[in-house]
Amino acid sequence: MVILTIILLVGRRLFLRNQKVQRRLRLSAIFTNITHELLTPLSVISASVDKLRDTEPQYSHEYDLMQFNIQRMVRLLQQILETSKSDAGQLRLLVAQGDVMKYIRQTAECLEPLIAKKDMKFSINCQPESMMGWIDTDKLDKIIYNLLSNAAKYGKEGGTVSISAITNDKYDEVEIKVSDDGDGISAKQMKHLFKRFHDGDYRQHQTNGTGLGLSLTQDLVYLNRGTITCHSEEGKGTEFIVRLPIKKEAFAPDQIDEKHKIDFNIPKNTIVDINTIVPDVNADPEDPIEDGYKLLVVEDNLELLMLMQQLLKTTYHVYIARNGAEAIKVIHEKELDLIISDVMMPEMDGIELTKAVKADPNYNHLPIILLTAKTQEEDEKEALQSGADEYLRKPFRLGDLKLRIDNIIENRKRMQTEFSQFSAEEEIKHIAKAPSPDEAFVNQVLANIHKHIDDESYDRDALAADMGTSASTLYNKLRSITGMNVSAFIRDVRMKEARRLGMENPNLRVSDLAYSVGFHDPRYFATCFKKQFGIQPKEFLESLLNSKQKGPGR
The missing domain is CATH 3.30.565.10 (Histidine kinase-like ATPase, C-terminal domain)
Known part of the structure; x- marks a missing residue:
C-alpha cells in the first residue's frame, strides 16, 4: 500500500511537471511566432525610412531617431527569440x-x-x-x-x-x-x-x-x-x-x-x-521663434526627448533636460513659460520636481504638465496634488499635448489681457478679493506700487526689494503673468492712477497730476499718457470739465 502511494505521488509529480513543460513550450512557440511576425513589419518600416532618406534627405535627424528605435525593437525581439530557442534547446552554434x-x-x-x-x-x-x-x-x-x-x-x-x-x-x-x-x-x-x-x-x-x-x-x-x-x-x-x-x-x-x-x-x-542626436541639454533653441513661448521638456528617454524637441520647436522655444536635477538648473538659468516633465526619472522624478517648483515662490507661477506611463487613478491624483496643472498618460498624441500647452498659454494670455484692461479702481478691487497664487503675487505688486505711487524714484529694484525677491525673478514672474516687464507695469499702474485722479478732479493742473503719480517731468508724463490713452492729459481734463459743465441730459 505504501509503495503504491509512493508510485502514485511520483506519477502525479511527473504528470504535473510534464504539463508545466508542455505549457512552457506552447508559450515559447507563441512568443517565437509573434516575434517573427513583428520582425517583418519592422523590416518594412526600416526600408521605408531608408527610402524616405533618399527622397527627402533634409530630415536626417528624424530618420536617425526612427532607425535608432527600430534597431532597439529588433534587438529586444531577437533577445526574446533567442530566449525561446534556449528554452526549447534549439540554440545552435556556428563558428x-x-x-x-x-x-x-x-x-x-x-x-x-x-x-x-x-x-x-x-x-x-x-x-x-x-x-x-x-x-x-x-x-x-x-x-x-x-x-x-x-x-x-x-x-x-x-x-x-x-x-x-x-x-x-x-x-x-x-x-x-x-x-x-x-x-x-x-x-x-x-x-x-x-x-x-x-x-x-x-x-x-x-x-x-x-x-x-x-x-x-x-x-x-x-x-x-x-x-x-x-x-x-x-x-x-x-x-x-x-x-x-x-x-x-x-x-x-x-x-x-x-x-x-x-x-x-x-x-x-x-x-x-x-x-x-545626443543633445547639449542646456543649449538655447536653434532658429528661435520671434515672441515664442519658452518650454522646458524634461524626459530621461533620450529618443523621446529629442523627438519632442523636434516636433515642438516649430511652434515654441524648447529647452531640454534629462531629469529633475538638470531641470532645476535650467529653470534657474532660463526665462520659461511652461514645464513638461515625465514622472519616472532618475535623480529627481517628475513629482519631486513639481513639488520643488511649486514650493519656490520665485518659480511657482510656472505651469507644469506631467507625462506618465502609469494608469492608476491614484497616480493621477498624486500628480495633481503635487501641483501639476495637467496630467497626460503615455502613449499620447502630439496633438493632445499641444492642446494642453495651448490651453495653458491661452489662459495666461487671458489673464494678461484682463490686467492690461483693468482701470485703477478695478485694480484696487482686485487686491481685495481672494486670489489664486498668480493673482496674489500681482496683487502684492500692485499694493506696493500704489503705496509709492507719488515716489518718482520707486523703480524695478525698489519694487523687487519690497517683494523680497531679485530683480530678475520679479521680471520673469511678472512678464509671465502679465506680459509686461517691471518698468512697463509700474508705468501702466501710474498712468491708470493718473486717469482715475483726473476723473475725480478735472480741475487739476497737468503738472500736479504728473507729480501725484511719480513723474517729475510733466512733458514726459504727457507723452506717456497720450501713448496709453490716445489723448493729451490737458485735452482729457478739459473734456471732463466740459462734460461736467453741460450736466446730464444736456
Missing part, C-alpha cells in the same frame, strides 16, 4: 575563422554612443591587438552588447566603463572583462543574478529591463563552451569575466563553418550611431 580581437574591438566601438549618453568614459583594451581564432559572431555580439549595455545602465553618470580582451599562453582562449564603477550588486541580488526574469535593481536605478539579458548571456556563454563569473562590491562597481575557447578543436564538426571567414566589411547593427 567561423577570423580576427577575434578585431571583432571584439569593432563590436565594442559600436556601443560607444550608448555609453556616451551618460557622459561616461569608455576604454577598450585588446591584448594582443590582433589574433586569429574561431567564434560565432552572432552569439559574441549578443554577449558583448548585453554586458556593456548593463554597465551603461547601472554605472554612475560621469563614471567609467571598460572592456578588455586578453588571451592565455596557449592562444586557445580569450578572456573578456567588462567593468563599471557603479553602485555594485548586493549579495542578495548576486544569488539570483543569472535567473530568468530577475529584474535586478531596475526600480532603484529608474531604468527599464526585461530580466532576460544576463540569463540569455549565460546561456550563450555556455553554448560556446565557456564560463561567466561576476565580481561586485557595493559602492565600488561590478566586473563580469567571460572566458571562451577560440580553437577549432574545441567545437564539434557540425558547429564549424569552414567555407566562410568573418567579414569585417559587413556593417554592424549593434546600435546605430546616435552621436548626431
Whole structure:
C-alpha cells in the first residue's frame, strides 16, 4: 500500500511537471511566432525610412531617431527569440575563422554612443591587438552588447566603463572583462543574478529591463563552451569575466563553418550611431521663434526627448533636460513659460520636481504638465496634488499635448489681457478679493506700487526689494503673468492712477497730476499718457470739465 502511494505521488509529480513543460513550450512557440511576425513589419518600416532618406534627405535627424528605435525593437525581439530557442534547446552554434580581437574591438566601438549618453568614459583594451581564432559572431555580439549595455545602465553618470580582451599562453582562449564603477550588486541580488526574469535593481536605478539579458548571456556563454563569473562590491562597481575557447578543436564538426571567414566589411547593427542626436541639454533653441513661448521638456528617454524637441520647436522655444536635477538648473538659468516633465526619472522624478517648483515662490507661477506611463487613478491624483496643472498618460498624441500647452498659454494670455484692461479702481478691487497664487503675487505688486505711487524714484529694484525677491525673478514672474516687464507695469499702474485722479478732479493742473503719480517731468508724463490713452492729459481734463459743465441730459 505504501509503495503504491509512493508510485502514485511520483506519477502525479511527473504528470504535473510534464504539463508545466508542455505549457512552457506552447508559450515559447507563441512568443517565437509573434516575434517573427513583428520582425517583418519592422523590416518594412526600416526600408521605408531608408527610402524616405533618399527622397527627402533634409530630415536626417528624424530618420536617425526612427532607425535608432527600430534597431532597439529588433534587438529586444531577437533577445526574446533567442530566449525561446534556449528554452526549447534549439540554440545552435556556428563558428567561423577570423580576427577575434578585431571583432571584439569593432563590436565594442559600436556601443560607444550608448555609453556616451551618460557622459561616461569608455576604454577598450585588446591584448594582443590582433589574433586569429574561431567564434560565432552572432552569439559574441549578443554577449558583448548585453554586458556593456548593463554597465551603461547601472554605472554612475560621469563614471567609467571598460572592456578588455586578453588571451592565455596557449592562444586557445580569450578572456573578456567588462567593468563599471557603479553602485555594485548586493549579495542578495548576486544569488539570483543569472535567473530568468530577475529584474535586478531596475526600480532603484529608474531604468527599464526585461530580466532576460544576463540569463540569455549565460546561456550563450555556455553554448560556446565557456564560463561567466561576476565580481561586485557595493559602492565600488561590478566586473563580469567571460572566458571562451577560440580553437577549432574545441567545437564539434557540425558547429564549424569552414567555407566562410568573418567579414569585417559587413556593417554592424549593434546600435546605430546616435552621436548626431545626443543633445547639449542646456543649449538655447536653434532658429528661435520671434515672441515664442519658452518650454522646458524634461524626459530621461533620450529618443523621446529629442523627438519632442523636434516636433515642438516649430511652434515654441524648447529647452531640454534629462531629469529633475538638470531641470532645476535650467529653470534657474532660463526665462520659461511652461514645464513638461515625465514622472519616472532618475535623480529627481517628475513629482519631486513639481513639488520643488511649486514650493519656490520665485518659480511657482510656472505651469507644469506631467507625462506618465502609469494608469492608476491614484497616480493621477498624486500628480495633481503635487501641483501639476495637467496630467497626460503615455502613449499620447502630439496633438493632445499641444492642446494642453495651448490651453495653458491661452489662459495666461487671458489673464494678461484682463490686467492690461483693468482701470485703477478695478485694480484696487482686485487686491481685495481672494486670489489664486498668480493673482496674489500681482496683487502684492500692485499694493506696493500704489503705496509709492507719488515716489518718482520707486523703480524695478525698489519694487523687487519690497517683494523680497531679485530683480530678475520679479521680471520673469511678472512678464509671465502679465506680459509686461517691471518698468512697463509700474508705468501702466501710474498712468491708470493718473486717469482715475483726473476723473475725480478735472480741475487739476497737468503738472500736479504728473507729480501725484511719480513723474517729475510733466512733458514726459504727457507723452506717456497720450501713448496709453490716445489723448493729451490737458485735452482729457478739459473734456471732463466740459462734460461736467453741460450736466446730464444736456
